[in-house]
Amino acid sequence: MSDVSITIKRGEAFALVGETGCGKTTLARCVVGSIRPSEGSVTILGRRVGTRRKELQKVWRDVQMVFQDPHSSLNPKRSILSILETSLRTRGVPRGRIRDEATTLLQRVGLDPAHLDRFPHEFSGGQRQRIGIARALAMEPQLLVCDEPVSALDVSIQSQILNLLKSLQRELGLSYLIITHDLAVVRHTADRVAVMYLGRIVEEASTDEIFASPRHPYTKALLDAVPVPDPAVPPWKRTVLGETPSASEWQHGCAFRSRCPRADELCERQLPLLAPMGADRSAACHHPEDLPEDLPPSDGSFP
Amino acid sequence: MSPGASPLEIDGLSVSFRTPEGLVPAVRDVSLRVAEGQRVGVVGESGSGKSTLLLAVMGLLDHGVVIEGGSILYRGRDLRSSSAEELRRLQGSEIVMVFQDPLTSLHPLHTVGWQIEEAITCHRDVGKAEARRIAVSALRDVGLPEAARRARQYPHELSGGMRQRVMIAMALALRPSLILADEPTTALDVTVQAQVLDLLEDVRSEIGAAVVLVTHDLAVIAQRTDRTVVMYAGSIVEESSTARIFRRPRHPYTAALMESLVRHDVRPVGELPFIPGAPPAFPPPEACSFAPRCRYAEELCWTVAPPLRIVDSDHRSACHLAESFDGEGVRTK
Numbered sequence: 001m002s003d004v005s006i007t008i009k010r011g012e013a014f015a016l017v018g019e020t021g022c023g024k025t026t027l028a029r030c031v032v033g034s035i036r037p038s039e040g041s042v043t044i045l046g047r048r049v050g051t052r053r054k055e056l057q058k059v060w061r062d063v064q065m066v067f068q069d070p071h072s073s074l075n076p077k078r079s080i081l082s083i084l085e086t087s088l089r090t091r092g093v094p095r096g097r098i099r100d101e102a103t104t105l106l107q108r109v110g111l112d113p114a115h116l117d118r119f120p121h122e123f124s125g126g127q128r129q130r131i132g133i134a135r136a137l138a139m140e141p142q143l144l145v146c147d148e149p150v151s152a153l154d155v156s157i158q159s160q161i162l163n164l165l166k167s168l169q170r171e172l173g174l175s176y177l178i179i180t181h182d183l184a185v186v187r188h189t190a191d192r193v194a195v196m197y198l199g200r201i202v203e204e205a206s207t208d209e210i211f212a213s214p215r216h217p218y219t220k221a222l223l224d225a226v227p228v229p230d231p232a233v234p235p236w237k238r239t240v241l242g243e244t245p246s247a248s249e250w251q252h253g254c255a256f257r258s259r260c261p262r263a264d265e266l267c268e269r270q271l272p273l274l275a276p277m278g279a280d281r282s283a284a285c286h287h288p289e290d291l292p293e294d295l296p297p298s299d300g301s302f303p
Numbered sequence: 304m305s306p307g308a309s310p311l312e313i314d315g316l317s318v319s320f321r322t323p324e325g326l327v328p329a330v331r332d333v334s335l336r337v338a339e340g341q342r343v344g345v346v347g348e349s350g351s352g353k354s355t356l357l358l359a360v361m362g363l364l365d366h367g368v369v370i371e372g373g374s375i376l377y378r379g380r381d382l383r384s385s386s387a388e389e390l391r392r393l394q395g396s397e398i399v400m401v402f403q404d405p406l407t408s409l410h411p412l413h414t415v416g417w418q419i420e421e422a423i424t425c426h427r428d429v430g431k432a433e434a435r436r437i438a439v440s441a442l443r444d445v446g447l448p449e450a451a452r453r454a455r456q457y458p459h460e461l462s463g464g465m466r467q468r469v470m471i472a473m474a475l476a477l478r479p480s481l482i483l484a485d486e487p488t489t490a491l492d493v494t495v496q497a498q499v500l501d502l503l504e505d506v507r508s509e510i511g512a513a514v515v516l517v518t519h520d521l522a523v524i525a526q527r528t529d530r531t532v533v534m535y536a537g538s539i540v541e542e543s544s545t546a547r548i549f550r551r552p553r554h555p556y557t558a559a560l561m562e563s564l565v566r567h568d569v570r571p572v573g574e575l576p577f578i579p580g581a582p583p584a585f586p587p588p589e590a591c592s593f594a595p596r597c598r599y600a601e602e603l604c605w606t607v608a609p610p611l612r613i614v615d616s617d618h619r620s621a622c623h624l625a626e627s628f629d630g631e632g633v634r635t636k
Contacts, residue, residue: 019492124581154348159563159575183567225497226567227522231546235526236497243464243495
């Protein structure tokens with residue numbers, strides 16, 4: 001991961017999207033303090049994320065993580081109450097109030113508090129993901145880092161969890177850092193998006209802008225490649241070929257040039273840096289995509 | 304075996320898991336027919352039985368998973384009564400499987416080139432040198448860069464996308480008449496997925512193979528199949544041409560699934576529709592398995608399991624209310 005800078009505002013949902021090897025998971029780990037960056041820093045609510053345990057413990061009051069796999073992220077030997085209790089006690093909730101607080105948490109994520117004494121295996125995948133969210137909320141964080149929050153869930157359950165994340169954002173004023181490869185998840189949960197490729201941010205914009213007018217050829221290729229559940233729409237247009245090279249294969253110039261239909265000599269010589277592409281958006285490309293002829297109407301419907 | 308008979312005909316197939324509590328059905332009375340060169344998509348969520356169905360066809364069910372009834376015919380030949388040796392022979396020559404992780408279907412201790420060569424010499428009447436030439440040529444045709452060098456590599460040295468290309472190269476070299484694919488691109492990046500699916504289609508149409516594509520991904524089904532089979536809790540709940548099903552689903556589950564699909568090309572407006580609850584672990588035999596989650600369920604649905612029946616031209620549905628059900632289908636621009 002190189003030279004990555006992002007700012008997440010209070011109450012904002014920020015998505016980091018990219019494919020294998022883009023660095024998004026590494027970035028998420030830096031944000032929660034489990035990896036130390038080689039250069040640069042992560043600052044949360046004005047407090048720098050350091051490496052010493054005492055510092056991290058303060059950070060973990062403000063930042064919590066929701067994991068991808070609801071099956072392996074909950075201790076199977078502990079009841080839900082017990083799992084929530086750990087976080088609640090860390091926050092300083094007195095023993096007498098634990099059950100009440102846990103009840104509120106389960107209700108908030110749409111689960112029946114009567115199930116507090118049950119064990120993870122008694123719940124479905126979607127319910128376990130809700131428990132994971134409840135556990136994260138137990139610390140009363142300001143920022144939730146969600147790593148592929150719905151990719152391990154059945155299709156008919158995914159929308160339930162996305163609805164929950166959105167309503168929690170509203171109710172509690174939470175900020176989100178959503179790590180995902182799934183553009184549909186981005187569309188439905190994020191206010192802003194950063195697209196990553198081989199460790200760098202190649203484009204950043206509001207969600208509406210990214211979907212309506214992608215400027216970086218990789219962003220456009222990603223959007224073109226996602227299949228659409230409509231037999232009337234012909235599948236994928238060949239805009240980009242091959243696979244992401246390994247980091248060691250790319251030596252100079254733009255990391256995307258080996259797969260980019262617009263790449264030329266300049267792209268081979270010079271690494272493009274993020275440049276403004278509008279009021280509050282940027283892209284790192286020497287030859288950004290043209291703006292579509294007719295930008296969509298202001299209601300944002302996709303052309 | 305009759306060459307003219309359809310590549311795959313499954314009739315009344317039932318498969319169950321042996322558990323301490325008794326037999327748990329995973330596939331319940333499934334019948335479907337795949338025509339020559341046809342692309343059939345089988346879509347379903349966890350517990351739908353779709354993967355178990357495919358494994359049953361190839362005799363790859365785990366110990367403790369039993370076929371309780373029904374028949375599986377490949378070109379008229381009964382696969383259930385075929386010996387392990389006969390199945391193995393068929394698997395390499397006329398039926399090729401492409402699974403989610405080819406690390407499990409490729410031998411880890413042989414080079415990918417050797418594996419394709421072996422399959423060729425086993426099933427086609429060519430010598431080793433010719434087999435090698437065909438193998439490298441197939442790897443090149445599937446877009447593997449430096450094909451000759453790659454042929455000498457081991458599966459773990461290749462990326463996921465490349466391994467899938469190797470499986471497709473094997474299909475190209477063997478020219479099977481039936482390709483069975485179970486979530487072939489789920490583990491791949493979306494840009495790689497699109498290329499692999501495109502490649503699979505090119506190869507399939509060139510050799511005229513039929514495909515059974517099992518996936519949870521409705522979008523892949525919509526864009527890459529001719530017929531769609533929807534499975535829920537072990538049974539087929541709807542079956543028709545892909546165009547028809549997406550235009551007008553005739554089962555509440557199919558319609559609800561399409562409605563709750565999170566799409567990247569649609570601007571979100573308010574809450575996303577969803578299907579409450581979750582698929583049943585032990586569906587009762589005398590009721591519709593979808594009734595607990597169905598907003599249209601009536602008394603009949605709770606007491607009589609709806610049979611899969613013809614409800615319209617070339618359209619089957621397992622719903623008591625199918626005729627009056629007016630599914631929305633997908634939003635088409």
